[in-house]
Amino acid sequence: xxxxxxxxxxVGAELVRALAGAGQPVRALSxxxxxxxxxxxxxxxxxxxxxxxxxxxxxxxxxxxxxxPGYGGQRQVLADARAAGVQRVALLSGKSAGSGDTGNAVAxxxxxxxxxxxxxxxxxxxxxxxxxxxxxxxxxxQIRKGDIVRVPFPDAYTTDIDPYDIAxxxxxxxxxxxxxxxxxxxxxxxxLLPADRVRILGEVLGRDLxxxxxxxxxxxxxxxxxxxxxxxxxxxxFFVDGTLDESVVQPTVADVTGRTPHTFAEWAREHxxxx
Numbered sequence: 129x130x131x132x133x134x135x136x137x138x139v140g141a142e143l144v145r146a147l148a149g150a151g152q153p154v155r156a157l158s159x160x161x162x163x164x165x166x167x168x169x170x171x172x173x174x175x176x177x178x179x180x181x182x183x184x185x186x187x188x189x190x191x192x193x194x195x196x197p198g199y200g201g202q203r204q205v206l207a208d209a210r211a212a213g214v215q216r217v218a219l220l221s222g223k224s225a226g227s228g229d230t231g232n233a234v235a236x237x238x239x240x241x242x243x244x245x246x247x248x249x250x251x252x253x254x255x256x257x258x259x260x261x262x263x264x265x266x267x268x269x270q271i272r273k274g275d276i277v278r279v280p281f282p283d284a285y286t287t288d289i290d291p292y293d294i295a296x297x298x299x300x301x302x303x304x305x306x307x308x309x310x311x312x313x314x315x316x317x318x319x320l321l322p323a324d325r326v327r328i329l330g331e332v333l334g335r336d337l338x339x340x341x342x343x344x345x346x347x348x349x350x351x352x353x354x355x356x357x358x359x360x361x362x363x364x365x366f367f368v369d370g371t372l373d374e375s376v377v378q379p380t381v382a383d384v385t386g387r388t389p390h391t392f393a394e395w396a397r398e399h400x401x402x403x
Contacts, residue, residue: 129153129189130302131214133177134196136164138262139220142295143194144170150299157186180204187212192302193250195219197241206248216308218301219245220294221254223313224362224372232365233358235372242311253301254311258374261288261316261395264325271329271403275337279322280350281367282341285375287315288325290390297384312380317389319375325392332396333403344368 130147134140135156147154148167156166161174175183177199187193193214195202209217224235225242245252270277294314301307320328323339330337342350344364351360366372381389390398 129155130192130194131155131157131186131190132194133157133175133183134194134220135166135170135172136160136162137196138260138291139294139298140194140196141165142292143298146295146299147302150303152303155186155190157183177201177205180208184208184212187214190214192216192218194298194302195241195245197221198237202241203244203248206244206250210249214250216251216253216302216305217245217248218253218255218298220298221256221311223256223258223374224366225254225256226311226313227371229371232362232371233356234362234366251305251308253307253309255294255298255301255314256311257289257294257314258316259286259288260294261290261390261392262399263288264329264392264396265399265402267326267329268403271333271335271337275330275335276340277326277337278340278342278346279326280342280347281363282322282339284367285319285321287317287319287374287377288392289314289316289381290395292395293381293385293389297381300384307384312384313378314380315374315376315378315389317377317391319377320392328393329396329403332393332400 132140132144135144136158144156144166148169155171157173157175159176163172173186178201180201183205221238225238227235230236326337326339
């Protein structure tokens with residue numbers, strides 16, 4: 129049995145589908161305990177990673193754990209997992225965890241998450257991903273309203289990755305010891321600017337979409353309306369100050385899965401209805 133936390137999220141839902149499709153028993157844990165969008169074969173349960181006591185029963189009979197980062201109860205969940213006989217944990221992480229910069233709010237919580245997993249005594253694999261292609265869904269409201277799409281960090285090239293590809297790597301990390309003790313850097317197959325992604329979305333939707341870059345002041349105001357200021361500062365550090373380089377394509381997804389990761393155009397076609 130594999131326990132997937134964050135099972136209704138972008139990566140978690142893909143992993144539940146991948147495990148069920150492989151005939152692997154899977155238990156899908158989310159705060160709501162809802163089965164929306166999950167395959168019929170998945171066992172669904174409710175639990176909150178900030179409250180370890182709500183997760184404890186879900187660990188019964190589990191051999192592999194897919195873990196989301198950044199939750200206050202993580203160390204206790206890991207201790208309970210080891211006591212329950214869990215053998216492997218695959219942690220969703222990010223490229224910035226390799227920076228060692230604990231003063232950066234985003235890198236800091238990822239570094240702390242990785243440290244807690246290392247100290248747990250469980251066999252582990254870290255999935256250090258670049259930005260998700262699904263972040264483009266944040267543009268959907270603008271695209272529905274018109275052809276001008278305002279984007280932050282217009283000069284930042286990133287090798288965004290499809291959550292589907294992250295899940296395919298997690299599947300393999302949870303079902304064998306081949307990737308134990310490794311931090312896998314996962315990227316998409318191409319480095320794109322925000323304007324490139326807007327153009328591709330336009331091509332998929334049959335529209336002439338045009339990206340306009342936000343100024344730093346506009347981007348900060350927009351982001352601070354949606355997330356705490358320390359996280360906004362972290363993204364400015366990454367994509368304005370250049371402390372994080374997500375522009376380099378890595379072969380990891382192909383090496384692990386045996387196939388090339390999805391392009392942004394493929395992701396856009398798959399999710400066109402969301403726009």
